Amino acid sequence: MTEFRAALAGDDGTLRDAVEAAGGVVVDGAADPDAVVTMGERALVDTVLDDPAAPVLPVDAGGGPHAVQRVDAETALEALAAGRSRTESRATLSVTVDGDRRARAVLDATLMTAEAARISEYAVSAGADGEPIARVRSDGVVVATPAGSSGYARAAGGSVLTPGTGLSVVPVSPFATTADTWVVADEAVVRVERDDCDVRLIVDGEVAGVVPPKADIRVAVDGHVPFLRAPPATGWSRSRR
Incomplete structure (x- = not known):
């Protein structure tokens, strides 16, 4: 199985730990990641407006169905790594x-x-x-x-x-x-x-x-x-x- 590759934005260590626990690897945003995982609203906004290199997974970016809570980050990343995810188009x-x-x-x-x-x-x-x-x-x-x-x-x-x-x-x-x-x-x-x-x-x-x-x-x-x-x-x- 291909290793899951994630670029991170706004991370305080939580996302890196979650990616590694899910069997993935953290890479630079220019290294063809499978996803860009953001922590917090500011990191989400800055990432989206900077034309991200891969689909964005927001973590701890408020309520609503678009964001994953911090405590669920590892579970969500495990699902992404296993191919159990979907992509949605969001407006700017x-x-x-x-x-x-x-x-x-x-x-x-x-x-x-x-x-x-x-x-x-x-x-x-x-x-x-x-x-x-x-x-x-x-x-x-x-x-x-x-x-x-x-x-x-x-x-x-x-x-x-x-x-x-x-x-x-x-x-x-x-x-x-x-x-x-x-x-x-x-x-x-x-x-x-x-x-x-x-x-x-x-x-x-x-x-x-x-x-x-x-x-x-x-x-x-x-x-x-x-x-x-x-x-x-x-x-x-x-x-x-």
Whole structure:
């Protein structure tokens, strides 16, 4: 049987031990690995945006079905080494402000008022033709990929999405007793219609600057990266028990 080869990112020693326990070998990312195994959300984001050399297995990168919990890393790697895995295509995002590219994202892009408990008004539209969806008063709006839909978007009240089902668009702390959330195909545009203070653009947890009123913040799928799924998928089931 061919030896399983894994490149690592963000490892604190846990992944190397798990790979070796599973009968595999750790190699450099340029050495034709079978998988790139990441530890933590930051390592996952950096790896995906750097055009990985092999499908990515995220470990300890939040909840949801895309990530393996740290305690399950060895079991998941044993499944990969034995060929008991599958590949899923996951979207990456381009984030532009009035046509100027500001950042790329793997998990989510968020508009958020810079001061706590300050409400702004946002217009939300979908698709390249800018079909209007709603105007909302809220602390912010988050647009998440399926990989990011189990994070901040879910905490704000959005649904967890399976791969290929679109983007989750969720108002953050809306000024309403009931508030809608939306799933759009592959592109969302958010415009700050009124702000009482600065509105920040936050991409995958990092501030990417302040956006001006009336600017179109376009969040659109710009590519796909293969992720690995290996049984058991306890990273999701355990976190919900």
